[in-house]
Amino acid sequence: MSQETPREQQLLITVLGDDPRSMASELCRLCLEARCSISASRLSRHSQAGALVVQASGSWDALARLEGSLAPLGKRLGWQVSVLRTPVNSPRSTGLPYVVYANAAYRADILNELCQFFAVHNIELEAMTCDTYQAPHSATLLMTATLTVNLPQGIQISWLREQFLDFADSLNLDAIIEPWRPTHG
Structure with a gap:
């Protein structure tokens, strides 16, 4: 017996290039014209360049239209475009969402160590941001990192917190790990 293909599918699109504002505008317009909906997106600026990640969903033919229009747009505007088809209901691990905040004098190895x-502890990363900045009253370069992690069910949280704080102390990080809380703005 054959499995039926779900009607709704997803396309993960990444765009790298100049002018993040037009990136978002153009990609939203293309999704609308192809009759696809945007279910998630992330835009970040890096100097004059930007990185845009969009998760679009729709029927297979709508996604095919969208996918076909991305390469010409990227070529015309000088953007690097990448596309990946993803299942709509991919199995996700169940667990507890936690957030890690870390601050320190900048060192190239800190993000890797985190x-x-x-x-090593088999904990999935859900999201990660890292920024560097000049300290306000000195020439010291500082970094701040925020990681959202998914703790597996059954993990002893007090043990993990102790392990993490010992780890942070060994790297001279000002860091905490706490339950993720939704923000209401």
């Missing part, structure tokens, strides 16, 4: 800590 990622390694969670990989």
